[in-house]
Amino acid sequence: MSSEGFVFQKLEDGLYERKCFGFEAVGNRLSDKDPGTSLCILSASVVFAAAMSKTEIQNHIYSSLITLRMKLPGIACTLRKLDSSSEYTFKYEIPRSYDHALSWARTITVFQEYNLPFFEEHNSLKEDNLWRASDGRYTLELHASASSSGWNFSILSLHCNIDARSSAIFMDYFLQYLASSIKGSLEDPRSIIWGEEYSRLPAPGPFSYELAKSGLVPILPDVADIAPPPTPKNFIPWILPPLNYEGECGDICKRVKLSKEITNKLHTVSKSRGYSMTQVISAILFISTYKSFTESTHYLIPMNFADKRSRLPEGFNSFDTGKPAPYFAIDSFDITFPISSIRDLLRVEKQSKRIYHAINQDVFWNELVAEIAEAWKRVDTSDYCYLKRQLALNLMGTAEQFDTSAFEVVTPFISSIGDFGRLGILNDFLPSTEAKAFTVDDVIFSMRSTLPTFLSYAYEYDGQLQVVFFSGRRYTHKNMVDYYSKSLQKWIDEIL
Known part of the structure; x- marks a missing residue:
């Protein structure tokens, strides 16, 4: 090609x-x-x-x-x-x-x-x-x-x-x-x-x-070189097939917006333990949206999104250089980690099928978050593997029969936009800014998704962490999205 x-x-x-x-x-x-x-x-x-x-x-x-x-x-x-x-x-x-x-x-x-x-x-x-x-x-x-x-x-x-x-x-x-x-x-x-x-x-x-x-375009990898690695022995991923409410369309969207105090506290605790906010929020989202783990051995996230812009070569990592910098600079890859730590953080009442939090700081930080961080480290983020993964997506997107099976599971797809302040985005328009024609008092990002996947975006503006998550209305009930948001907030309170 x-x-x-x-x-x-x-x-x-x-x-x-x-x-x-x-x-x-x-x-x-x-x-x-x-x-x-x-x-x-x-x-x-x-x-x-x-x-x-x-x-x-x-x-x-x-x-x-x-x-x-x-x-x-x-x-x-x-x-x-x-x-x-x-x-x-x-x-x-x-x-x-x-x-x-x-x-x-x-x-x-x-x-x-x-x-x-x-x-x-x-x-x-x-x-x-x-x-x-x-x-x-x-x-x-x-x-x-x-x-x-x-x-x-x-x-x-x-x-x-x-x-x-x-x-x-x-x-x-x-x-x-x-x-x-x-x-x-x-x-x-x-x-x-x-x-x-x-x-x-x-x-x-x-x-x-x-x-x-x-100054030249790259030589694309051989298609045979982009096949996924074989599945490990005794590997049973947690996969929840979606329900289907026929006739519904659109999506259901919910936002959790933390206070500046809680956001700062979460930053401090995460940094003191050597983890990024993305890794910590990922862990909380996984346990917040978890439903069943009877047979599963591993948690599989089919598509994690990682921003590549800061890692692109000079001239392509900014829109201020005059180069053809990409507008879409995202890498995506799957990660897996053992499900045992999630199992240890939840207590299931078999008769009523209710799930209760069994908070354990040591398990959360030293097992769950540590395993997620380790799973990220195992990903080869080299420029060649970035190209290979995008080529695989290109083959998927240009196939005569478009296969959407990767999106047809109820599992979180997580994307971290980052801290706008540290990235220098909208800093001139913070509510505390004086002598301006206007200020920006709130920002929201989301995407229309009619898929069963549970999409989430995390970002911080004006010192407040926001997590926006959404899923296709055909596959998700509003009560479930409300539950996820409350569970997310509760887990944050408990780990702090």
Whole structure:
């Protein structure tokens, strides 16, 4: 398989195209599979120092988006499904004029009228604005709605071309430009000279290493080299088949938002024991969503997500370098660990089938979290294995018959976006910030998922850890999601 088609090629003057690769390909197929999965949404609740009407703010929004496009041209790609194929491409057209760029900004900006609490509005966007890869639309939209304290902004994008952290970074850039536009210090977008931005069109994440080293695309591994290792003897993974409530669609989403005090306490305890917050939250999620372990020997997480951006070569690890930095820079891999520690932390009353917490600090920290940390260490995170795993996903996403069995189990899929403060995301808009046109008092990221998998995103903003989890409504009852959230909070209280 040649890798040439996976980087942008010039089709004709002003027009560039490349094939989707890896999880990009899987994201497209998921979006087209009924009833639709993988629409990503990052929402920011923005508090304005002075009220602004739609008429007053819309031109500032358009100017900010045009400026953002110059920096990140990939946000203006359209998706195209190849004829008689299961492959998709990103297509980019260089604006012919300011009016052409303005037309794009107007097309992707959607003004909504909601009168809902912020979290409910965020969830409504997922159901009200679903689109699919095969629709041939732009891959990103900005939705705006007036609130009692200012405006709520949401970046909507299919998971084929953006990951959660990129969504947050893009929102930060957009708000920086919006603040400058309101203040009158943003360069007039009419003065932008279009054409050179094509060099920043994003490459697939695992291509970054060879592109940085030689300027060439990598040679793809042999397909035979990406087969999974044999299953160990006497290995029985915990797999829970999903229920199916026929006729339901959409998802059920819940957010747990810890106080600054509890977040800080969890940081301190985790760090003192030498573990990352991701490892600790993973452990808590596993025991919070656990249901049955009669025969199982190991806990299997089919898809753990790890951000690769900070590990990419210089120039590809940031959007400020002028290189074709990837918008989707996530590695995914399975991890397994012995189930015995979970068994020791739960007590099952066989007659009533009720499960009780049997908290034991030594078992939690020195067995469960330690085993999860060790499972992560066993993963080969080299650039070659990153490329191999993405190639395997590419084969999955471009197969004539799309096999979704990996997603058809009720098990947590975990992704940690990170601490926005440490990553430098939205720091200029913290509620404590003074002398700004606006501040951001809340942020939510989630994804529309109609799958039975129990997806969760963990991130920290303004000193508060948030865990957002969701699952397909067809396979999950609201009471179960409520139970998981309460269990998560209870376990955090108990380990602290």
